[in-house]
Amino acid sequence: MKDANKMHGILFLISRLMPVTIKIIPGLLSVSLIILLIQALIPLVQVQVTLHLVNSIQQLVEGSTQFSTSLIWLSIQGGVGLLTASTLMWDQLLKKKMLFQVSFFFEKKVLEKSQKLSLIHYEIPQSYDLLAQTNGAGERGFQVLSSIGIIFMYCITMVGYLATLAKYSWLLPLLIILLIIPVVIFNIKLGGKRYEQMIFQSPDSRKATYITQLFKGRDSIKEIKMYGTGEYLLNKWSSIYWVQANEKYSLEKKAGWINFKLEALGVVSILVASAMLIFIVSKESLSLGEYVALTAVITSSYAMSKTIASNFSRIFEDALFATKIFSFLDLPEENKDHQLKMFPEKLVKGLEVRDLTFNYPGQNRPVLKNVSFTIGVGERVAIVGYNGAGKSTLIKCIMGLYPVPRGMIFFDGVDINDFDRSTLYENVTAIFQDFVKYNLTLRENVAFGNLHKLNDDFALSEATSKAEVFSFIDRLDHKYETELGPLFSGGQDISGGQWQKIAISRAFLRNSQIVIFDEATSALDPVSEYFLLEKIINMTEGKTTIFISHRLNSCRMADSILVLQDGEVVESGGHQQLLNLRGYYADMFEKQSSGYVGAV
Numbered sequence: 001m002k003d004a005n006k007m008h009g010i011l012f013l014i015s016r017l018m019p020v021t022i023k024i025i026p027g028l029l030s031v032s033l034i035i036l037l038i039q040a041l042i043p044l045v046q047v048q049v050t051l052h053l054v055n056s057i058q059q060l061v062e063g064s065t066q067f068s069t070s071l072i073w074l075s076i077q078g079g080v081g082l083l084t085a086s087t088l089m090w091d092q093l094l095k096k097k098m099l100f101q102v103s104f105f106f107e108k109k110v111l112e113k114s115q116k117l118s119l120i121h122y123e124i125p126q127s128y129d130l131l132a133q134t135n136g137a138g139e140r141g142f143q144v145l146s147s148i149g150i151i152f153m154y155c156i157t158m159v160g161y162l163a164t165l166a167k168y169s170w171l172l173p174l175l176i177i178l179l180i181i182p183v184v185i186f187n188i189k190l191g192g193k194r195y196e197q198m199i200f201q202s203p204d205s206r207k208a209t210y211i212t213q214l215f216k217g218r219d220s221i222k223e224i225k226m227y228g229t230g231e232y233l234l235n236k237w238s239s240i241y242w243v244q245a246n247e248k249y250s251l252e253k254k255a256g257w258i259n260f261k262l263e264a265l266g267v268v269s270i271l272v273a274s275a276m277l278i279f280i281v282s283k284e285s286l287s288l289g290e291y292v293a294l295t296a297v298i299t300s301s302y303a304m305s306k307t308i309a310s311n312f313s314r315i316f317e318d319a320l321f322a323t324k325i326f327s328f329l330d331l332p333e334e335n336k337d338h339q340l341k342m343f344p345e346k347l348v349k350g351l352e353v354r355d356l357t358f359n360y361p362g363q364n365r366p367v368l369k370n371v372s373f374t375i376g377v378g379e380r381v382a383i384v385g386y387n388g389a390g391k392s393t394l395i396k397c398i399m400g401l402y403p404v405p406r407g408m409i410f411f412d413g414v415d416i417n418d419f420d421r422s423t424l425y426e427n428v429t430a431i432f433q434d435f436v437k438y439n440l441t442l443r444e445n446v447a448f449g450n451l452h453k454l455n456d457d458f459a460l461s462e463a464t465s466k467a468e469v470f471s472f473i474d475r476l477d478h479k480y481e482t483e484l485g486p487l488f489s490g491g492q493d494i495s496g497g498q499w500q501k502i503a504i505s506r507a508f509l510r511n512s513q514i515v516i517f518d519e520a521t522s523a524l525d526p527v528s529e530y531f532l533l534e535k536i537i538n539m540t541e542g543k544t545t546i547f548i549s550h551r552l553n554s555c556r557m558a559d560s561i562l563v564l565q566d567g568e569v570v571e572s573g574g575h576q577q578l579l580n581l582r583g584y585y586a587d588m589f590e591k592q593s594s595g596y597v598g599a600v
């Protein structure tokens with residue numbers, strides 16, 4: 001990335017970050033600014049106090065002043081020391097408080113934004129990288145402001161220092177300014193390089209984190225043990241780790257070497273400045289106090305210039321990092337750009353899919369090709385096809401989870417893009433094969449289907465009994481308050497089929513007009529699946545039901561069946577009709593039936 005672009009990125013960040021921060025923490029920010037100002041002035045006061053203290057001691061030795069004068073200056077020095085300590089404490093406390101508030105604000109924004117993005121963003125690696133880069137970005141954003149504050153504070157002190165030195169010789173401040181410039185430039189470049197490295201390493205870092213999570217996950221460690229893939233994965237992780245560590249080390253080595261040269265330059269400059277000071281002392285007979293104070297000013301100026309430079313470096317690193325948060329927050333949201341309609345309270349015509357063609361981002365080959373069909377209100381439709389035929393993709397398009405161009409999906413003749421998403425999701429519900437097992441209470445697991453019913457035990461019982469899970473709940477000691485899953489203490493894990501039935505009860509609680517079961521019963525044994533599907537179909541009487549199942553026996557219950565093959569609808573009709581057709585469906589059905597017959 002060019003330096004000009006980086007600079008632009010930082011200015012962009014500051015222009016967005018500042019107003020937000022001022023809005024979130026106006027009071028804390030103002031108090032912090034006052035403390036910064038006090039902190040900036042304290043070193044200037046300290047210089048004067050040191051000067052007077054040393055002079056008073058010299059006068060005491062010469063017998064021209066009282067002991068009490070030195071004591072007064074000593075007490076003032078102590079007071080300034082206490083003031084320094086207390087401003088430092090308040091500065092740190094305020095920063096912590098501001099950090100919590102700013103981080104919370106941005107973390108929350110990222111989580112809120114994640115819900116507003118189309119699911120399609122989660123199908124592409126770039127989005128995952130961006131999402132990963134938002135981790136801690138709020139904190140980094142705050143660090144930018146904090147670094148600006150520190151630079152601002154030190155600059156005020158430096159101006160005071162340089163003005164003090166200029167009173168004795170203009171060459172002294174010039175020398176210090178000449179020293180600061182290369183240190184600042186170097187640190188800015190270093191910050192940029194560290195950032196570029198972080199972005200470059202981001203995909204592999206994510207992979208390394210993913211591998212470590214495989215070792216920490218219950219399901220994955222099971223397979224790692226069984227297949228003995230631990231060593232292979234460990235090696236993969238180690239190689240990523242060391243490639244990245246060596247890259248980082250190499251950058252730090254180069255930086256360290258340049259830093260060393262700058263340090264050497266700094267030492268020489270300090271020596272030159274001190275020599276100039278001794279020269280001035282010899283010429284203009286400065287007091288001992290002035291000499292001591294000016295020496296302190298020169299050494300502190302050098303230390304401060306390094307702090308200013310390192311904060312510039314941090315700003316570059318943190319700001320470029322924090323811009324990611326705005327890149328993420330600026331991602332386009334689901335249909336926000338036009339007036340949206342509410343989903344019909346009661347569908348009349350039903351669903352129409354017209355010439356639907358769909359590609360995943362970055363893929364040339366369409367996964368769905370000219371898919372067309374209609375589903376009337378109350379109809380039960382099964383979608384079948386081999387693995388990878390496009391069934392789940394079709395479902396996600398129908399649900400509005402993937403964006404589709406206008407003119408392809410309609411509910412009661414209204415384009416899907418014209419519906420307010422929340423009302424669409426309320427009315428078109430799916431239970432997926434990879435449903436979520438919330439490691440929370442059973443109550444929450446069921447009520448996540450419809451949070452308004454969280455405390456409505458009657459509704460929860462109705463939903464769970466429809467999903468045939470009620471009797472199992474009855475046996476649990478804490479009933480709906482039982483914590484499910486193995487992740488937290490006291491959690492009770494349950495079987496895959498029980499988890500699946502709980503997920504199905506969520507759909508019953510939701511009471512949508514269109515219910516979709518995407519292999520939602522696959523964890524059940526074939527008999528349970530058949531009976532549960534039969535029950536579901538009876539329970540969902542009057543509702544439009546779509547189900548995907550690889551067990552074709554279940555398709556007998558459907559009013560019609562759509563057969564998908566390589567993204568196209570190749571057959572449609574009733575069970576018997578398709579068997580008579582002796583095409584794909586009949587072939588799949590016969591292979592499955594012969595499997596069962598052979599097994600008997």
Ligand SMILES: Nc1ncnc2c1ncn2[C@@H]1O[C@H](COP(=O)(O)OP(=O)(O)OP(=O)(O)O)[C@@H](O)[C@H]1O
Pocket residue numbers: 123124360361363367385386387388389390391392393394
């Ligand atoms: N995120 C993605 N990016 C690119 N291609 C994808 C993505 N997800 C799925 N695909 C591809 O889209 C095609 C259809 O996948 P889909 O999951 O819809 O099939 P399916 O019929 O539901 O399969 P299954 O019966 O195995 O669940 C497959 O070829 C798959 O490889």
